[in-house]
Amino acid sequence: MSRKRKRLPKSEPASLRPKFWERVPLDQMTEAEWEALCDGCGRCCLLKLEDAETEEIAFTRVSCRLLDTETCRCGNYAIRKQLVPDCVVLTPKNIDDIGYWMPATCAYRVLHEGRPLYDWHPLISGRAESVQEAGVSVAGWVVPEFEVDEDDLEDYLIEPYGG
Numbered sequence: 001m002s003r004k005r006k007r008l009p010k011s012e013p014a015s016l017r018p019k020f021w022e023r024v025p026l027d028q029m030t031e032a033e034w035e036a037l038c039d040g041c042g043r044c045c046l047l048k049l050e051d052a053e054t055e056e057i058a059f060t061r062v063s064c065r066l067l068d069t070e071t072c073r074c075g076n077y078a079i080r081k082q083l084v085p086d087c088v089v090l091t092p093k094n095i096d097d098i099g100y101w102m103p104a105t106c107a108y109r110v111l112h113e114g115r116p117l118y119d120w121h122p123l124i125s126g127r128a129e130s131v132q133e134a135g136v137s138v139a140g141w142v143v144p145e146f147e148v149d150e151d152d153l154e155d156y157l158i159e160p161y162g163g
């Protein structure tokens with residue numbers, strides 16, 4: 001007796017349900033699906049300044065000391081919270097409260113706000129390089145925080161990523 005098995009598209013590992021980002025709510029995604037949402041842009045790892053009165057968020061081009069500024073990957077993702085205590089770990093539970101801290105292009109914020117993923121997102125394009133080609137990645141043009149005096153952060157403000 002033979003048994004039929006459904007074949008998944010090659011671009012979607014078996015642990016990811018097909019087009020899960022279009023049909024599975026954030027709080028019902030598997031850990032693998034949640035992690036796959038991250039486009040690796042590195043924008044969330046830039047230091048931000050918050051206006052004390054308006055709560056407006058301004059991004060700088062100064063990166064967290066743990067960010068690899070060439071690959072845009074966290075230098076130690078597994079224990080990042082121990083190494084950088086103020087690293088914000090986004091979860092389905094806290095996205096209501098802190099989603100606004102994320103860049104407007106961030107896939108988690110995009111889906112949370114009911115918007116579709118951008119065409120350049122690797123889940124749509126099928127290519128990790130599309131993030132850099134679209135000018136969304138911070139790779140190669142940011143300054144590590146250990147090279148900048150905290151009092152000078154305002155000199156490094158960039159076009160708003162929030163919104």
Ligand code: SF4
Pocket residue numbers: 037038039040041042043044045102103105106107108
């Ligand atoms: S901004 Fe969002 S999509 Fe980009 S690296 Fe951070 S968590 Fe991932």
Ligand code: SF4
Pocket residue numbers: 044045046064065066067068073074075076077080081084087088
């Ligand atoms: S600790 Fe890692 S994930 Fe957190 S802000 Fe720094 S580089 Fe990004």
